[in-house]
Amino acid sequence: MISTLLVANRGEIACRIFRTCGELGIRTVAVYSDADANALHTRVADAAVRLPGAAPADTYLDAGLIVKAAVAAGADAVHPGYGFLSENADFARAVLDAGLVWVGPPPEAIEAMASKTRAKELMGLASLGEVTEADLPVLVKAAAGGGGRGMRIVRRMDELDAALESARAEAASAFGDGEVFVEPYIENGRHVEVQILADTHGTVRALGTRDCSLQRRHQKVIEESPAPGLSERLTAELHTLAVRAARAVDYVGAGTVEFLVAGDKAHFLEMNTRLQVEHPVTEAVFGIDLVAEQLRVAEGHALADEAPHARGHAVEARLYAEDPAHDWAPQTGTLHRFAVPEGVRLDTGFTDGDEIGVHYDPMLAKLVAHAPTRAAAIRKLAGALERATLHGPPTNRDLLVRSLRHEEFAAARMDTGFYDRHLTDLTEPAPDPYAPLAAALADAHGRSRFGGWRNVPSQPQVKRYARAGEETEVRYRYTRAGGLEADGVRVLHADAGRVVLEVDGVRRNFEVARYGDEIHVNTTRLTALPRFPDPTTQHAPGSLLAPMPGTVVRVAEGLAVGAAVRAGEPLLWLEAMKMEHKVTAPGTGTLTALHAAPGQQVTVGALLAVVQEA
Known part of the structure; x- marks a missing residue:
């Protein structure tokens, strides 16, 4: 024991x-x-x-x-x-x-499945040999990694060599192994996986399916169980292949076999010899605790004689501290307040007041909803995310809510290209037009210099805020009776934490919380700006600033001051929170300054380079 x-x-x-x-x-x-x-x-x-x-x-x-x-x-x-x-x-x-x-599984099983190329051989499959035009598009993948690292999609032959070199460099940095291989890239495929559970007494079970098609940078964002829309024949085939993979290496414990599904055909991807991030959806559907099962198996116990039965549907969303609208840039800072409504499962490593740093993955939490039907589970999860209190750095919360409510996802027509097609629409700003006013009125609470009643109307008060990268200005005034008013809006109540407005006869409530210059109004995040910008913070045109804190992992080969660059050309790469980010030239011209070198630690907003446009 x-x-x-x-x-x-x-x-x-x-x-x-x-x-x-x-x-x-x-x-x-x-x-x-x-x-x-x-x-x-x-x-x-x-x-x-x-x-x-x-x-x-x-x-x-x-x-x-x-x-x-x-x-x-x-x-x-x-x-x-x-x-x-x-x-x-x-x-x-x-x-x-x-x-x-x-x-966990025996070391020999881990070793057998560690290399994707060896795993394919065990399954009787092979990678592409010499790539030809007819094979395109293809996917370059790291043999010894995961999480989207060392992966590149190649659509043109003249891109292949650069993709191989880039993938090898990233794989070597991330996994200490630069081996890569090439396989066909299936457009509009679905990422489907099977949960495996095996004991030391010869029992291997396949516990349903999961769909993990909604991904960014080959990393999963929303997962669900069971995978919707699969035929009984295909589901049975996936279970058979998964059990075969486990038996091929005498697997023990919990593991996952991943497939890419196109139409009614499955293509083996890899076997993960560990617990998956998305395991809670399987737990919810089968009513089991996979970690408890892992511990029982490790103690030598046999699995229960009767396999658990599936009930209903479960959906999981990964909440990240990142900005999807700006190349999924990770965000750092203090998580001042974090709370979710009852009725959903929350798995997290953070609580109020914790710091989100630069060293590790930016995932804050996983929220899981279980319900009798898929539609009910989706609605439950979207509602919980929308009502969650998230005071801190920007997150992907709005993207998750919009994704769950998107017609393609609702109809189970999603695939791995979902965000390629819809990211712009899903990240289109939809700010609450009255959130800045609510912030200003809360800030103004008790700030009147003249007490209550006044003989003449006051001059308008002006506040400036940044919201989703855009600046907005708010005007309000004190009334003769000492209250507050704004054009077209009736102020029913205003104090430091709560504002009630009446707009076109509709009463609206705003919860306001302020942490220094960071202000949260319901689900809107604002930054208070000085009335007059500080001229010392201005940078020359063409300046490339670090979009996040991180490490410069490499600079484009041959790049030096005086070099001619093209708009969109990668100049250097930053690594932050387990992800690599390209920094590209803002325009075509000449590199006039370079302040970055491999291994250098940079803070957000640090000047990396300057390009003088032609």
Whole structure:
């Protein structure tokens, strides 16, 4: 029996595993980097061990350090979570060699499926050899990675060499292995996967299907179970292939087999030898706890004689601190307030007052809704997201709500190209026109310099705010009776936290919260601006500013001051929160300044380069 479990991970998944351990009476041990010293997962664990440093390579990816932490804390088992070392066979061996229980598949199974090329061979499939024009479009993929890293879509032959070079560089940086391969790229395919659960007594079960087609940068955003619209024949085929993959490597524990579905045909992608981020939708539909099952299997127990039965439908949305309208740029800062309505499941590694840093994935939480029907689950989740309180950096909340309510998604006609087609519409600003006024009136509460009654009307008061990258100006005035008024709007109530307006006979309520210059009015995020801009903050035309804090991973080959550049040409790449971002030339002209070098840490707004347009 496992008595003390160390989770070799952080954030949301560590907290989720600790929750199950608490229900089972298992003591928990967290590990944390210096950047995570006060993270939620360290606060909810029974014990925590420091991993000195902040970079993943020095902390969560250091297998020896984590095994030492487990031994020092008296743990008798290790759960890897997902990401980091979860699919590292050498780490699994190190845990077992230390005499600890490994909550995962055998190292040999991890090794067999670690390379996508070897996994395809085990399934009797092959990658493309020499690529020809007839093969296009194709997908270049890292053999040893995931999460969208080291992947490039190639539509023209003259793009292939650059895509191979770029994918190799990113794969080597992210996974320490620059091997890539090429496979056909299926346009408008669906990403469908099967949850596998196997014990040490020969039982392998396929637990339904999941659709994970809504993705950005090959990373999933919205997932659901069961995958809608699949025929019984195709579902049975997917289950058969998934079980075959598991048996081929004597798999044990929870795992996932992923497919790309086009029409009524399935194409094997890979097997993930770990728990998936989207596992809660399967848990909701089958009424099971996959982490508890992992722990039981690791203790040597057999799976229940009777397989669980599916009930209803579940949908999950990943809430990220990012700006979808600006190349999904990750966001940092303080999460001042975070609360969701009752009735949905919340898996998170954050709570009020926590800092969202630059070192790790920008996912804040997963929200999961379960209902008897797909339509009811979608409506439940969209409503919960819309009513959630999110005070802090910008998030993808509005994108998630619009995606869930999009006609294609509602009709289950989505595919992996969903955001390629609809991102512009889904991120089109739809600001509440009265949110800035509500912010100004809340700010004005109690600020009248002349007391209540006044003999003459006051001059208009002016406030300026930034909202979704656009500036807006608000005017209001104090009345003779000491109240507030704005043209065309009746002010029924105004204090520092709540404003009530009447517009065209309709009464509207606004909840207002202010944190320095950051203001939240219902779901609208505003930044208070000075009345007169500071001229010292202005930059020369053609300046390229860092869109986020991060690390310069590389500069375009041969790029130097004086070089001619074309509009849209990549000049350098930034890495932040596990994602790589291109910084491109704003226009065609000459590079007149370059302030970035590989390995350099930059803050948001830092000047990277200047291009003088022709």
